[in-house]
Amino acid sequence: MKSNHTLLPVLSCALTLLLQGCTVTSHPLGKPAPGKASSSVEMERLIDQPGPIQLEAINSADWSVSLAGLVNLKSPAAIQAGLKDLEEPIQVYAHLVKHPQHGNYLVDTGVSRKLVDNPGKEGLNWVVQKIMHIEKLQIKKSTAEILKDMDGKLSGVFFTHLHLDHIFGMPDITNDVPLYIGASESTETNLKNMFVRGITDQLLKDKQPLQEWHFQPDPQNQFEGIVDVFEDGSVFAISVPGHTPGSTAYLIRTTHGPVLLTGDTCPTGWGWEHTVEPGDFTEDNKRNLKNLKRLKELVANHPQIEVRLGHQH
């Protein structure tokens, strides 16, 4: 009897996992991220004025992956163009955001050399190593090197989403650094998460709890939500779910003008040009496409925005 009592919850949990999938990580959520809810009107009022941020886009690693993951090959535009799956060269970026008062932040993490040298030790089992072609990752500037060259300490990481290639730098990020994500990114369930959850957990192990941007509905309904991160109009987190439940783009007002970091809402130049969302590993293509169109519209209205895509420039 006793063993049945202990077995039943385990079995029902396994069944739930099979039926509904699981969250991308079991890493805990912390208190909400700082910043205040903003609006598209407020953001667009400021976009064209130079801001205080110094921004550096760093190509942390060259890589190549299947085009079917980067572009939805079943989209009408891809079919019309006759796109076929092939191996596409991409980059894994980290963006260094320097705020004159608030310090240094990364948008996504780049790639740690530890992960490339010893993926097994960082939690990547051999199946995932093979599927992801970790051996094709060629480090240009590791996360540790990015942090070493940076003036001062790292005050936080803003994630575009929690897919593995965006947290590959975590082995080099110290355990005291605050981590910020989009709403529902780590709490919504999906069957596909079963394959990566253990690895995501391992890469986030002992790190700070994840803090969600507290998006409110955009009064103009231009976007699903916008947060003014430092409450000074210098960095806006924009809620663009679709690729993942909490996908987030960032509009950054640099000293040279506005820069939009799309994350994997649009990873490739072809996808941006033809308004096609990414393919495999995208959880909600329709919603992804809708939010990609919204980002393109923002850029059409403010052509001076420099667009930096998830994996190509």
Ligand SMILES: [Zn+2]
């Ligand atoms: Zn990616």
